Amino acid sequence: MTVLFFFQIHCRLINHLVMSSILSNVLPAPEDPVLSVIFACRDDPCPVKLNVSAGAYRTEEGKPLVLEVVRKAEQQLANDLSCDKGYLPIDGLADFNKLSAKLTLGDDSHAVEENRVVTIQCLSAITGFLSVHLRAPGYAKWSGGREAAHVNTPRPVPNPTWGNHPFIFTLAGLCVEYFRYYDPQTRGLDFEGMLEDLGAAPSGAIVVLQSCAHNPTGIDPTLEQWEKIRQIVRSKGLLPFFDNAYQVRCTTTFAFGNLDSDAQSVRMFVADGGECLIAQSFAKNMGLYGERIGALTIVCTSQDVARKVHSQVLLVVRPMYLSPPIHGASIVTTILKNSDMYKDWTIELKGMADRIISMRQQLYEAIQARGTPGDWTHIIKQIGMFSFTGLNEKQVRWMAKEYHIYMTYDGRISIASLSSKTVPQLADAIHAAVTRIA
Ligand SMILES: Cc1ncc(COP(=O)(O)O)c(C=O)c1O
Numbered sequence: 001m002t003v004l005f006f007f008q009i010h011c012r013l014i015n016h017l018v019m020s021s022i023l024s025n026v027l028p029a030p031e032d033p034v035l036s037v038i039f040a041c042r043d044d045p046c047p048v049k050l051n052v053s054a055g056a057y058r059t060e061e062g063k064p065l066v067l068e069v070v071r072k073a074e075q076q077l078a079n080d081l082s083c084d085k086g087y088l089p090i091d092g093l094a095d096f097n098k099l100s101a102k103l104t105l106g107d108d109s110h111a112v113e114e115n116r117v118v119t120i121q122c123l124s125a126i127t128g129f130l131s132v133h134l135r136a137p138g139y140a141k142w143s144g145g146r147e148a149a150h151v152n153t154p155r156p157v158p159n160p161t162w163g164n165h166p167f168i169f170t171l172a173g174l175c176v177e178y179f180r181y182y183d184p185q186t187r188g189l190d191f192e193g194m195l196e197d198l199g200a201a202p203s204g205a206i207v208v209l210q211s212c213a214h215n216p217t218g219i220d221p222t223l224e225q226w227e228k229i230r231q232i233v234r235s236k237g238l239l240p241f242f243d244n245a246y247q248v249r250c251t252t253t254f255a256f257g258n259l260d261s262d263a264q265s266v267r268m269f270v271a272d273g274g275e276c277l278i279a280q281s282f283a284k285n286m287g288l289y290g291e292r293i294g295a296l297t298i299v300c301t302s303q304d305v306a307r308k309v310h311s312q313v314l315l316v317v318r319p320m321y322l323s324p325p326i327h328g329a330s331i332v333t334t335i336l337k338n339s340d341m342y343k344d345w346t347i348e349l350k351g352m353a354d355r356i357i358s359m360r361q362q363l364y365e366a367i368q369a370r371g372t373p374g375d376w377t378h379i380i381k382q383i384g385m386f387s388f389t390g391l392n393e394k395q396v397r398w399m400a401k402e403y404h405i406y407m408t409y410d411g412r413i414s415i416a417s418l419s420s421k422t423v424p425q426l427a428d429a430i431h432a433a434v435t436r437i438a
Pocket residue numbers: 055123124125126127128162210215243245281282283289293294
């Protein structure tokens with residue numbers, strides 16, 4: 001009996017060792033600062049915890065918003081018995097690609113007229129784009145086989161930038177360098193520093209630019225500054241790559257239904273006839289976060305180049321996911337195609353923009369009312385979904401511990417996830433953190 005028992009344990013142990021011998025060697029991943037905030041908030045049992053870390057729009061009731069026009073488009077698709085669920089072509093839904101390019105480049109784009117634009121549907125925007133298209137072998141092929149040179153050429157990204165940018169480039173085996181962008185002293189754009197760093201970038205480097213509503217700072221160059229950036233990018237032979245995640249940006253000057261003004265930076269680069277890459281997302285502006293729908297537009301210098309680039313894109317996509325998902329593309333296409341739905345979309349966008357602007361104002365006034373030391377006007381001056389508060393990591397961690405309020409460690413908060421009810425809670429915490437924690 002004893003022997004049998006020992007034998008069973010022994011067998012189980014051997015079995016266990018054999019069964020777990022491969023995966024047990026996996027090392028734990030290093031802590032991801034963004035994920036650790038998300039997990040800390042998820043695991044916090046406090047009933048009044050507040051998560052202002054995520055870049056997703058929430059209603060006044062704190063709920064995710066499905067746009068009415070999206071529901072309408074889905075209904076229409078559901079009722080249309082001619083819609084099927086077959087595979088899309090490798091580069092996606094043709095109408096979606098055409099309409100996405102039009103949204104980004106404008107109705108009267110010369111580049112489109114001259115057939116030197118390639119647009120393909122992606123798994124959302126930059127995330128899908130980079131993982132697919134900038135993988136070293138793909139990029140090297142595009143650039144005439146100069147793989148080694150391009151792998152080692154730095155990809156300058158703004159400092160700071162969306163936390164995923166450096167991860168995506170690094171995962172693609174590419175080298176990342178930062179150019180100056182934010183000046184903590186002025187809480188504004190470090191324009192001189194930016195120009196200096198771009199001027200020092202090696203020719204052929206891809207420069208990652210956010211077309212509007214810069215995440216995390218909420219600070220964009222003016223049109224005059226964009227023009228100077230364009231000049232330096234072109235004169236240095238850099239390849240501009242726009243992350244267009246926030247067309248519409250929700251500024252205080254947001255013109256009713258004017259999606260065009262947010263694409264001005266991109267269009268300025270396209271108008272000069274040079275090359276340009278644009279990753280267009282429909283996550284934020286149509287609330288289609290989970291549909292993972294976006295487009296990559298590559299503006300080439302000639303139709304011949306565009307044809308070659310397109311052929312390479314198909315080769316890269318095919319082994320990776322064969323063809324992109326159909327549902328999100330069908331929703332976007334339905335809305336962009338139909339002038340009434342398009343108009344309804346812009347009205348709902350205006351509603352979202354107005355709520356964000358109102359939250360900025362309310363937070364600013366609440367901080368002022370508490371007499372919190374410092375100048376907080378940046379809260380109302382910054383644009384887009386986020387505010388780069390200026391709170392330091394120590395203060396952020398303290399607020400999570402004492403007030404159960406969670407934001408990224410760089411002090412960025414999502415204004416779009418605040419409500420009139422949660423603004424006082426956040427203002428109390430900010431006041432306490434600023435007055436008690438250095
Ligand atoms: C600058 C920027 N790019 C891209 C994304 C992600 O967009 P998508 O959902 O289209 O991958 C975000 C999301 O927060 C972002 O801030």
